[in-house]
Amino acid sequence: MPNEVKSLNEECGLFGIWGSNENETAGLIHDGLHSLQHRGQEGAGIVVMDNEHHIHRHRGLGLVSQVFSDNYVFDDLKGNIGIGHVRYATAGSHGVKNIQPFTFHLDDFTDFSLAHNGNLTNADTLKRTLQSKGASFNSDSDSEILGQLIKMSKQVKFIDRLKEALRQIKGGFAFVLSTGDELIAALDPNGFRPLVIGRREDGSYVVCSETCALDQVNARYIRDVKPGEVVIINNNGITNDFFTNDTNLAICSMEYIYFARPDSVIHNVSVHEARMRMGALCAKENPVDADVVIGVPNSSLSAALGYAKGSNIPYDMGMIKSQYVARTFIEPTQKKRERGVSMKLSVVKSVVEGKKVVLVDDSIVRGTTSKYIVQLLKRSGAKEVHVRIASPALRFPCFYGIDIQTTEELIAANHTVSEIKDIIGADSLGYLSVDSLIKAINLKNDHGEGSGLCTSYFDGKYPTPLYDYQAQFDKSAEELGLYEEDNYIERSI
Numbered sequence: 001m002p003n004e005v006k007s008l009n010e011e012c013g014l015f016g017i018w019g020s021n022e023n024e025t026a027g028l029i030h031d032g033l034h035s036l037q038h039r040g041q042e043g044a045g046i047v048v049m050d051n052e053h054h055i056h057r058h059r060g061l062g063l064v065s066q067v068f069s070d071n072y073v074f075d076d077l078k079g080n081i082g083i084g085h086v087r088y089a090t091a092g093s094h095g096v097k098n099i100q101p102f103t104f105h106l107d108d109f110t111d112f113s114l115a116h117n118g119n120l121t122n123a124d125t126l127k128r129t130l131q132s133k134g135a136s137f138n139s140d141s142d143s144e145i146l147g148q149l150i151k152m153s154k155q156v157k158f159i160d161r162l163k164e165a166l167r168q169i170k171g172g173f174a175f176v177l178s179t180g181d182e183l184i185a186a187l188d189p190n191g192f193r194p195l196v197i198g199r200r201e202d203g204s205y206v207v208c209s210e211t212c213a214l215d216q217v218n219a220r221y222i223r224d225v226k227p228g229e230v231v232i233i234n235n236n237g238i239t240n241d242f243f244t245n246d247t248n249l250a251i252c253s254m255e256y257i258y259f260a261r262p263d264s265v266i267h268n269v270s271v272h273e274a275r276m277r278m279g280a281l282c283a284k285e286n287p288v289d290a291d292v293v294i295g296v297p298n299s300s301l302s303a304a305l306g307y308a309k310g311s312n313i314p315y316d317m318g319m320i321k322s323q324y325v326a327r328t329f330i331e332p333t334q335k336k337r338e339r340g341v342s343m344k345l346s347v348v349k350s351v352v353e354g355k356k357v358v359l360v361d362d363s364i365v366r367g368t369t370s371k372y373i374v375q376l377l378k379r380s381g382a383k384e385v386h387v388r389i390a391s392p393a394l395r396f397p398c399f400y401g402i403d404i405q406t407t408e409e410l411i412a413a414n415h416t417v418s419e420i421k422d423i424i425g426a427d428s429l430g431y432l433s434v435d436s437l438i439k440a441i442n443l444k445n446d447h448g449e450g451s452g453l454c455t456s457y458f459d460g461k462y463p464t465p466l467y468d469y470q471a472q473f474d475k476s477a478e479e480l481g482l483y484e485e486d487n488y489i490e491r492s493i
């Protein structure tokens with residue numbers, strides 16, 4: 001796919017606060033973003049609105065601790081309302097101009113800022129239309145489109161402009177916005193990305209991507225934002241509205257499998273416990289005679305514990321991870337990813353030496369990491385390595401906010417399970433089934449039926465039309481013979 005489209009994709013973390021002490025706001029956003037660092041490590045930014053409704057912003061490339069390493073930065077970030085963002089982006093879209101939050105000047109009375117997690121599936125079309133009407137973009141990011149649509153709207157009230165704009169964008173999106181006196185949160189009609197509301201003891205409200213960020217700033221969880229909902233927080237407290245009633249919860253199952261922190265709770269389901277159940281069900285579906293179960297740190301440890309419990313094979317700490325290297329999946333280039341893996345993982349030899357080892361991992365994307373780990377375990381003396389993946393095989397691209405948009409990048413789209421086993425050098429390989437994944441997460445959608453999950457990474461059943469991505473997806477699916485041979489998917493939704 002064209003680089004310019006791919007570079008729009010991102011997986012990010014959001015944090016917004018309303019009503020905090022003006023000297024504490026930026027610090028609280030900083031702490032919240034720090035706990036969301038796993039969602040994006042390429043850049044971070046904070047915007048604070050002062051009492052005169054002026055915007056103050058600091059943003060930069062790197063980790064939160066790097067971008068905000070100088071304390072003097074906080075001297076310029078005073079106000080009672082603010083939002084922050086941590087960002088992951090693909091190669092080719094580096095540069096401070098793409099670091100959020102983005103800021104906009106609407107009229108003499110209104111400046112606003114916004115931050116986005118997700119991916120818009122009709123971004124190219126909307127951008128072309130907006131440019132033809134004179135809009136001038138300051139970034140390469142699809143996230144800016146919402147701001148430009150708000151600016152172009154003929155509605156009078158800000159909230160009506162926002163709702164009109166939200167009705168035009170498609171795909172996966174969670175937004176936090178701040179105006180001079182309001183914090184606003186909005187979620188797409190399928191609720192692909194998590195977004196929660198909480199409240200601190202001082203009365204301030206927080207909206208953020210995961211409950212771990214609420215815990216970080218001592219905020220009490222109130223509820224998850226609903227699909228299609230706009231939540232408005234101002235001097236009147238919390239009010240809500242819906243920009244559409246055509247909603248159907250399909251939250252990204254990869255949030256439970258990999259992205260979210262295990263101490264987060266999404267739609268009342270503990271991420272750690274869901275991962276434990278995935279591991280236990282994987283053990284039932286893929287039993288093996290082995291001496292020890294180990295997990296790939298850190299995101300697979302809950303699933304490895306679950307596998308050990310489900311199989312009655314002892315769990316042990318067979319691998320450790322350096323805390324100072326970024327996650328491999330969200331490193332932007334293959335070369336950086338490979339280097340990242342070798343720098344971050346090491347084996348506790350006494351745990352695996354001479355043993356038949358079950359290695360539990362949360363997923364296999366390209367196969368690079370799995371191959372390296374199997375080799376590492378064998379070099380460290382493991383007699384056999386049986387790889388168990390506590391999620392189904394990733395065979396289809398994601399268009400809702402994850403950086404895998406072509407089937408070429410997915411090993412399971414191009415190889416059978418047996419071929420993957422050989423490629424990664426494992427003695428056996430087993431995946432969790434989609435049915436068991438749904439059972440393990442055990443979520444209900446907002447109408448009380450269905451799984452409430454997006455599982456299209458695994459089964460190709462996309463909950464929405466793909467808009468600008470449909471032609472590209474059809475091309476890869478046809479090249480791989482998915483439509484004809486395997487009958488995995490229907491040609492159109």
Ligand code: SF4
Pocket residue numbers: 172192251252253254255397398399400401402454455456457458
């Ligand atoms: S396609 Fe996969 S990664 Fe994308 S939203 Fe659906 S489950 Fe999540």
